Amino acid sequence: MAKKPSMGRQKIKIEKIEVKNHLQVTFSKRRSGLFKKASELCTLCGVEIAIIVFSPAGKVFSFGHPNVESIIDRFLARISTAPNSHDPFHLIEAQRNASVRELNLQLGQILNEVEVERKRGEDLDNMRKTNESHYWWEAPVSKLGLEELEQLRDAMEELKKNVTHHANKLMNPSSMFVSNGAGIFDQYESKPSHGIVGSSNMNVAVNVNSNFGYCHGFF
Amino acid sequence: MTRKKVKLAFITNDSARKATFKKRKKGLMKKVSELSTLCGIDACAIVYSPYESLPELWPDGRGAHRVLAQFKSMPEMEQSKKMVNQESFISHRIAKAADQLKKLHKDNREKEISHLMYQCLTGKELQGLGVAELNDMGWLVDHNLKEIYKRIEGLKKPAAVVDGSVQRAALQQQWFTDQWMGNLSDGQQGVGGSFGHGGAGAGGGDEIIMQFNDGSNHAAMWSNVFFP
Numbered sequence: 001m002a003k004k005p006s007m008g009r010q011k012i013k014i015e016k017i018e019v020k021n022h023l024q025v026t027f028s029k030r031r032s033g034l035f036k037k038a039s040e041l042c043t044l045c046g047v048e049i050a051i052i053v054f055s056p057a058g059k060v061f062s063f064g065h066p067n068v069e070s071i072i073d074r075f076l077a078r079i080s081t082a083p084n085s086h087d088p089f090h091l092i093e094a095q096r097n098a099s100v101r102e103l104n105l106q107l108g109q110i111l112n113e114v115e116v117e118r119k120r121g122e123d124l125d126n127m128r129k130t131n132e133s134h135y136w137w138e139a140p141v142s143k144l145g146l147e148e149l150e151q152l153r154d155a156m157e158e159l160k161k162n163v164t165h166h167a168n169k170l171m172n173p174s175s176m177f178v179s180n181g182a183g184i185f186d187q188y189e190s191k192p193s194h195g196i197v198g199s200s201n202m203n204v205a206v207n208v209n210s211n212f213g214y215c216h217g218f219f
Numbered sequence: 220m221t222r223k224k225v226k227l228a229f230i231t232n233d234s235a236r237k238a239t240f241k242k243r244k245k246g247l248m249k250k251v252s253e254l255s256t257l258c259g260i261d262a263c264a265i266v267y268s269p270y271e272s273l274p275e276l277w278p279d280g281r282g283a284h285r286v287l288a289q290f291k292s293m294p295e296m297e298q299s300k301k302m303v304n305q306e307s308f309i310s311h312r313i314a315k316a317a318d319q320l321k322k323l324h325k326d327n328r329e330k331e332i333s334h335l336m337y338q339c340l341t342g343k344e345l346q347g348l349g350v351a352e353l354n355d356m357g358w359l360v361d362h363n364l365k366e367i368y369k370r371i372e373g374l375k376k377p378a379a380v381v382d383g384s385v386q387r388a389a390l391q392q393q394w395f396t397d398q399w400m401g402n403l404s405d406g407q408q409g410v411g412g413s414f415g416h417g418g419a420g421a422g423g424g425d426e427i428i429m430q431f432n433d434g435s436n437h438a439a440m441w442s443n444v445f446f447p
Binding site for chain 1: 225226227228229230236239240243244246247250251253254256257258259260261262263264265266267268269274283286287289290291293297298300301302303304305306308309310312313316317319320323324326327330331333334336337339340341345346348349350353354356357360361363364366367368370371374375
């Protein structure tokens with residue numbers, strides 16, 4: 001399931017792109033990046049901006065803070081100073097600024113979470129790479145020979161039996177004696193990684209919020 | 220270029236804010252210009268700030284007026300279709316980031332479970348695992364088994380080249396044994412004895428299969444070899 005790496009940062013000459021497909025992709029990406037920069041400038045420095053961009057296909061994209069029309073009107077009317085802050089719309093603007101602040105906070109938080117997960121993914125990839133070079137059974141199936149495949153198959157079948165056994169034990173505790181001394185229903189009440197004795201044995205940090213639908217995995 | 224992480228909030232320090240404004244405004248204008256040139260499209264930017272009485276423009280006054288006239292000549296609906304302000308733009312960014320996060324969670328979960336599966340394959344106790352982990356791992360084991368069976372079938376098919384396949388089998392056995400020997404040389408010499416005389420390949424292979432099928436004991440055997 002490895003993603004093909006992208007080309008990364010390429011330095012390009014600033015002149016009209018000849019290949020139509022490249023042009024369209026570039027437009028899409030750069031327009032998005034441009035609006036992002038404009039949004040950040042507004043947030044960080046509290047300034048008012050309007051950007052208007054025509055696409056290669058002739059459609060028009062625009063970004064404006066507080067909004068595109070008011071900036072255009074202000075520009076065309078050649079009013080250089082900001083609108084009177086005593087007018088009644090000031091309250092609306094204040095509220096809008098508050099919600100933008102709120103949104104930026106939310107955005108910051110979620111971007112942090114994305115970064116954390118991305119780093120985690122990298123670490124997991126590195127660990128896998130190391131393991132793949134040391135243990136033949138961790139290599140991708142396509143790289144294994146017949147003997148190894150048969151070995152692995154038998155090992156996996158065995159593991160499957162064990163996993164099924166343990167899973168059934170946990171899901172039907174009435175058929176098994178619960179040896180940890182806790183009530184049978186304690187295992188149902190608490191989240192799996194807390195309620196099960198010995199879960200601290202796991203040296204893998206596992207996300208408890210995953211959806212464990214029976215037998216359709218997490219794909 | 221400095222790569223400090225900047226908080227997405229109004230910069231309260233006046234001089235820092237002014238410095239940031241100058242830099243970023245310059246960068247923004249550069250980006251508009253590049254976009255226009257690279258893609259051969261019309262664009263304009265208008266920036267009002269408390270630092271200047273007049274707005275900063277790109278391309279220039281005439282160019283901006285021209286683009287605005289072009290903009291205003293379009294039907295209202297076309298103008299507003301792709302129009303965004305801070306609120307809608309940031310909301311959209313949040314939604315995209317949320318999707319990205321979901322996908323990363325999923326991918327990382329798969330990687331973790333995969334790692335866990337290999338650990339269990341080589342002796343880690345299943346006893347302490349939760350239902351979620353067991354379910355996901357069970358799924359992954361099934362998934363892998365499917366691939367393995369498919370590949371085994373694929374390899375068993377070419378019965379035509381008899382010589383080649385015999386040679387290949389022998390090579391595989393040898394490679395397989397080498398791998399085992401190689402792994403063992405990492406220090407676990409003590410256990411080498413039980414696998415050691417499988418040097419010819421076939422013998423060693425059978426032994427190891429037996430280890431797997433010996434359910435009660437496999438945890439102990441494996442963990443001695445690979446997890447000191």
